[in-house]
Amino acid sequence: MPPVRRVAMLSLHTSPLEQPGAGDAGGMNVYVRSVALELARVGVEVDIFTRRTGEERPSWEEMADGVRVHHLAAGPPHRIPKEALPQLTGTFTAALTEVAGALAGGGVDVLHSHYWVSGTVGLTVARKLKLPLVHSMHTMAKVKNLRMKNLGTAEPPVRVSGEQAVVSGAARLIANTSTEASELESLYGAHAERIDVVAPGVDLETFNPGSREISRSLLQFPQRSFHVVFAGRIQKLKGPQVLVAAVRELVERRPDIPLTVSILGSRSGSDALKLQPLIDDAGLHDIVRLYPPVKAAQLAHWFRAADVVVMPSFSESFGLVALEAQACGTPVLAANVGGLPQAVSDGRTGLLVEGHSAGGWSAALERLFDDTPYREALGRGAAVHALAFGWQRTALLTAQSYRTAVERFSSIAAR
Structure with missing residues (x-):
């Protein structure tokens, strides 16, 4: 050859x-x-x-x-x-x-x-x-x-x-x-x-497991919060609006959950979203915060500081964010579309969610909050899974x- x-x-x-x-x-x-x-x-x-x-x-x-x-x-x-x-x-x-x-x-x-x-x-x-x-x-x-x-x-x-x-x-x-x-x-x-x-x-030298406590301290996040992270372009295709709707429902049903949601990215494309008005209308301005995109080394800290990374996309050829988050030892909650079922091993490194209803996504988040041992086991499985990529x-x-x-x-x- x-x-x-x-x-x-x-x-x-x-x-x-x-x-x-x-x-x-x-x-x-x-x-x-x-x-x-x-x-x-x-x-x-x-x-x-x-x-x-x-x-x-x-x-x-x-x-x-x-x-x-x-x-x-x-x-x-x-x-x-x-x-x-x-x-x-x-x-x-x-x-x-x-x-x-x-x-x-x-x-x-x-x-x-x-x-x-x-x-x-x-x-x-x-x-x-x-x-x-x-x-x-x-x-x-x-x-x-x-x-x-x-x-x-x-x-x-x-x-x-x-x-x-x-x-x-x-x-x-x-x-x-x-x-x-x-x-x-x-x-x-x-x-x-x-x-x-x-x-x-995935860049395994940059994205790898580390201390959640250290990453949260560097990012100045409270140690005891249930921290949910979304990273990607702010457009309908990527589904951040699904996350906002799910968080609204979860807060109404479970006000006891110390929820913090971080959305990293910027608006993009013809289906770009004005996300802040959605957050304000849902009364979530104290829970959901928007941040600009960050370099890979800093993004790794965001993933390590998360209890779960969400990908409510409507279409993904693969989903690099899912791999990067898993490489950091963080489970991923992903839509069951496109290449995400191959990037995320359902029940072993994260959970796959059918559809994009607020109820389905809020229930999945609630499950991961309530079952800490299961969530931590998913994180360990995620880190091992990413080593093959x-x-x-x-x-x-x-x-x-x-x-x-x-x-x-x-x-x-x-x-």
Whole structure:
């Protein structure tokens, strides 16, 4: 099987240098950055191409040995809503084509695009350079439309058709879970033999068990409170409104619970939420507090300071937050959707909740408060479970997908 020494990653949607939880940055930022760093450690050089979002950004910068981030001029040099990105695919393709000579002559073996907008660009560039394209969806329009029927506008047809073109044209598709692989097959007609299932990972050096007391002291939280944490973008898709409704019901039913709820993140996307008015209307301003996104090392303290981390998402391709929280020894209460059932082992590392009713979520929170030994056992199981998801494993399996793509692409070209 041919070796792969250099890969060009396309991430028009967002830069791996952005703060997760802010704007449109999230798990995909963590994914691209972490996989790139681990690929470099196993001998695969990575060039990441993204859109310039600030005048101060250099044309390229080194993220680590063997990993470079290139900022291409495509559209205005500032952040724009991701809904506007399809209008920039032509300019991004042109900007990338300008450096295509350097790519073609620089020993690039494969292109790897992330999210559908990058995938459509990747198809064009791959044809120009005569290189195989590997694509990671991260999220899919048809899946979101099925799961969010009553939560906002449907994903646009241009995205659906763009994703279909990528599925049909990419040499390999990388799915986070077997569930996502099945969705690619059933909803987009992908061929199973072109799909590689590669689970995301977790930074086990940053996210690991520690003292809840120490983390609470650092964050100035009372030791005896029942602390619930949500971390993610403040949008309907992620479900923080479900948490607020559940907390309102729980407070009314069980005023004896010393409840503290921390929501970390910022508003994002067309389904962004104004969460503070919901909190105020529910009379929860003394219990539920909003905080801005934080760096990974600080986020680990928030997870360690929590009794439970909640993910009431309506759609998740995997759920990196669930892994990070579990790695810190904290159980996760997650919606039974998408990849979350594979990220969270129900009854062993956390609990999966069916649906998004306030009653269902408040009952699950109440159960975890009332049964401290069970909650602590879930936390111990969570820490062990997360050990199987290091980023090195993700990178090695990704490199294997690259080699398969190159081998099959070369055999077709030789015919």
